[in-house]
Amino acid sequence: MLDVHTSGGRGVTALVVAALVATAGIPVATATSTTTATQVSACGTIDSPGVYEITANVTDAPTDGCIVVTADDVVLAGNGHRVATANGTGPGVLVRDASRVSVDGLVLDGWATGVAYRNVSGGGVLDVTVRNSTTGVGLTDATADVTVDSATVTNASTGVRLAGDGDSVLSRSSVDAPNGTGVAVHSDASTVVATTVANAxxxxxxxxxxxxxxxxxxxxxxxxxxxxxxxxxxxxxxxxxxxxxxxxxxxxxxxxxxxxxxxxxxxxxxxxxxxxxxxxxxxxxxxxxxxxxxxxxxxxxxxxxxxxxxxxxxxxxxxxxGLGHTEGVRVANNSVTAVGDDGVHLANADGTVFAWNTIDGTGDDGVYVVGDRNRVANNTLANATDDGVDVQNGALAALVDNHVTDSGDDALFLRNAHNATIAGNVLADSGDDGVDLRGVTNSSVVENRVCDAVDVPVVQRRGAANNTVANTTVGC
Incomplete structure (x- = not known):
């Protein structure tokens, strides 16, 4: 039975989740009215609207759950009190089949789920702390439009789960989920914002x-x-x-x-x-x-x-x-620095636009491309241990207007590429060739500038045929 009584004339500010967005874009809780609160000091069910205030710690709650809310328009204010059990099998607080319910300021410890919302519309979970639970906060079963704000979850398998019908928000929270998932999102149009997740x-x-x-x-x-x-x-x-x-x-x-x-x-x-x-x-x-x-x-x-x-x-x-088995992806205005292998790796990627990126310092190639109809343009590539750009086993590649410097091997290397266009690039200080074509056919290499290549500006090797190489400028 729920142990409750009305506080003698004492006012409590009712916190509700408002449909407001602060300037930072984070939903916030706002005070709406001062209401006489019903005091709660033990586990039980809340089945009437109102403001309920927990007045004492509950440290030996039943393992299958403590507080159940089934009414609309409820505020449950924990005031920092702790509701705990040992090896819980249910939720510390369960809100079900209700609307506009807010749970605020509770500490929950030892539950299967700290706070569970099931088939709930509106409301929020605000400033709660959940420890040592399988799931910290869970929104499931057609729950929608609920905000979880300023929650702290530690030692959980899943910190916060946003499921149900969607349009829910997790904001300004802290989650620690060793060997688990910090935040799991399974609902449409839900948002995770300004939250810190560690050790997951x-x-x-x-x-x-x-x-x-x-x-x-x-x-x-x-x-x-x-x-x-x-x-x-x-x-x-x-x-x-x-x-x-x-x-x-x-x-x-x-x-x-x-x-x-x-x-x-x-x-x-x-x-x-x-x-x-x-x-x-x-x-x-x-x-x-x-x-x-x-x-x-x-x-x-x-x-x-x-x-x-x-x-x-x-x-x-x-x-x-990296891209793998993709179509029509745009990769632009990124910066990649000091990586151990490739700066950008495209594997069986078709129709990619890779443009205006900066890559500096890679353990292998600056850009590695396998696939058809990929365009590499207007990028700045420096200090690749191997090739600046490596294109293999594809058709209709375009390498245009890139600036490639200090490659350990070739600035541009193409193998088994067909109908490629290589034009308008500046290639400086490569450890081998400026442009190396192997097994490349029906391709155009025109209007490029090559500076200080250790070997030759442009070379065609075994299998290269029917290519046009013209107007290469040597020297910068």
Whole structure:
């Protein structure tokens, strides 16, 4: 039974989640009114609207759960009190089949889930601390429009789970999930923002969700920093990912395009026009992230179409940026510095635009390309241990207007490439040739400038045939 009584005339500020966004873009909790609170000092069920104030620690709660909320318009204020159990099998606080419920200022310890929202619309989990639980905060079962803000989760297998019907937000929180997932997102249009995740197997994982956003978070000391798998139209933006054991940012697989429900006229009938038959965007965007330190790729995108990788800064990883089995990906305005293998690695990537990037200091090639119709243009590439650009086993490559300096081997190396265009490049101080063509056919090498190549400016070796080499300028 719930042990409650009304406080004698004492006012308590009711905290609710408001549909407000601060200037930093983070949803915030706001005070709305001063209401007489009902005091709670033991486990039980809240089945009437109102403000409830926990007045004492509960340290020996039943393992299957403590507080259940089934009413709409409830505020549960923990006031920093602790609700704990040993080896819990249920949630410390369960909110189910309700609307506009907020849980604030509680400390939960030892539960299967610290705070669980199931089939809840609106409300929030604010300033809670969850320790030693399988899941810190879980939003599931058709839950939507819920904000989790300023939560602290430690020693969890999953720190925060955003599932249900979507449009939920995790903001300004701190998650520690040793050997687990810091934040798991499975719901459409949900956002993870300004949150710190440390010591996790995966910092943030987005799966089977459309239009999610992972922005301005910090992930450190994880095996995988941020992973997006079998999702659609996910934005990974302005995160800082440091010292990961594996891939810092990984995007793998697209969901099928999803079509928008046609709008309705005032009489309720659907209005069909051209936009009604256009699918939602499914291409992912990885933009303006900082990756520093790692033993795998800084950014890796595989099995994806029309993704954009722009404005990222990658340093001290094994490979910088990688694409595999992709189509139509744009890689632009990135910086890759001091990586152990390739600066950019394209494997079976077709129709890539790789432009306006800066790569300096790679343990192997600056750019390695396998695939068809890839364009490498207007990049600045320096200090590759092997080739500046290495193109193999593809057709219709274009290497145009790049500035390549101090390559350990060739500035531009092409093997088994066909119908390629190599034009307008400046190639300086390469350890072997300026341009090396092997097994290259029906290609054009024109209007390039080669300076101080150790061997020859342009060379055609075994298998090269029907190529046009013209107007090479030697010297800078």
């Amino acid at each position: 197997s995966t910092g943030v994982r987005v799966t089977t969700a459309y239009d999610a956003a992972v922005t301005r978070n910090t992930v450190a000391n994880a095996t995988t920093g941020i992973a997006v798998e079998e999702a659609g139209g996910v934005d990974v933006e302005s995160n800082e990912v440091t010292y990961v054991g594996g891939r810092a940012i990984f995007v793998g697989g697209d969901l099928s395009p999803r079509y928008v429900e046609p709008p309705r006229a005032p009489d309720g009938s659907q209005v069909f026009h051209a936009t009604a038959f256009q699918p939602n965007r499914v291409g992912h965007e990885v933009t303006n992230n900082t990756v520093a330190g790692g033993n795998d790729y800084g950014v890796l995108v595989v099995d994806a179409v029309d993704a954009e990788i722009t404005g990222n800064d990658v340093t001290d990883t094994e490979d910088g940026i």
